[in-house]
Amino acid sequence: MTIQEAIKARHSVRQYTEQPIEAEKIQQLQGLIDQCNREGSLRIQLVTDEPNAFSSIIAHYSKFRGVRNYIAMVCKKGDDVNLGYYGEKVVLLAQMLGLNTCWVGASYRKQPDRYKVESGETLVCVVSLGYGATQGVQHPQKRTIADVSEDRRTTDHGKPFPEWFVHGVEAALMAPTAVNQQKFSFILHDGNKVEAQKRFAIFASYAPIDLGIAKCHFEIGAGEGCFEWA
Numbered sequence: 001m002t003i004q005e006a007i008k009a010r011h012s013v014r015q016y017t018e019q020p021i022e023a024e025k026i027q028q029l030q031g032l033i034d035q036c037n038r039e040g041s042l043r044i045q046l047v048t049d050e051p052n053a054f055s056s057i058i059a060h061y062s063k064f065r066g067v068r069n070y071i072a073m074v075c076k077k078g079d080d081v082n083l084g085y086y087g088e089k090v091v092l093l094a095q096m097l098g099l100n101t102c103w104v105g106a107s108y109r110k111q112p113d114r115y116k117v118e119s120g121e122t123l124v125c126v127v128s129l130g131y132g133a134t135q136g137v138q139h140p141q142k143r144t145i146a147d148v149s150e151d152r153r154t155t156d157h158g159k160p161f162p163e164w165f166v167h168g169v170e171a172a173l174m175a176p177t178a179v180n181q182q183k184f185s186f187i188l189h190d191g192n193k194v195e196a197q198k199r200f201a202i203f204a205s206y207a208p209i210d211l212g213i214a215k216c217h218f219e220i221g222a223g224e225g226c227f228e229w230a
Contacts (some may be wrong), residue, residue: 046072081209100129
């Protein structure tokens with residue numbers, strides 16, 4: 001499975017089987033997590049064989065079952081966009097490895113003895129991880145390319161968006177966001193510069209991490225070397 005295929009195949013999964021994650025897959029995930037932490041100055045942490053975070057009534061009410069593995073998304077306060085961007089890279093690798101995931105903002109109990117959160121850092125959310133009882137279902141897209149795109153070019157304003165930009169936005173619209181808000185926009189400037197912005201959202205606390213996830217998808221869909229972030 002390619003990473004582009006993983007974007008299309010990835011759906012949020014809340015119920016998992018008892019099948020353990022193989023050691024080689026854990027190793028591959030940890031390798032990417034280490035790389036993301038170095039590049040993004042983050043503290044993403046993989047937690048395995050830990051059932052307590054999702055054993056609460058609220059987790060049960062939110063239909064989580066069988067979660068024994070998860071990724072603790074920890075970063076410096078205010079660095080949520082960066083965390084979403086790199087965290088989604090790990091999520092997509094998990095999908096490529098045949099695993100399932102779900103970004104979780106509130107339906108879990110903190111387990112501070114299983115990961116580190118230093119002074120000035122925060123646990124923003126976790127991502128459940130494992131072999132899903134199902135592969136999940138795709139949510140209907142609330143927005144279109146026109147809804148989340150803006151043209152601020154001066155020389156080519158009014159002309160069709162370049163193909164790479166369209167592919168980038170299409171990929172971004174498949175990104176997971178809190179309650180499927182999709183409160184982001186991509187603005188095309190001259191010189192193939194792209195600006196990503198978050199929009200007003202009811203669940204505003206999750207908007208920055210949603211924007212980071214969408215940026216990750218846009219970058220993959222557009223293709224390497226086609227644009228620069230403004």
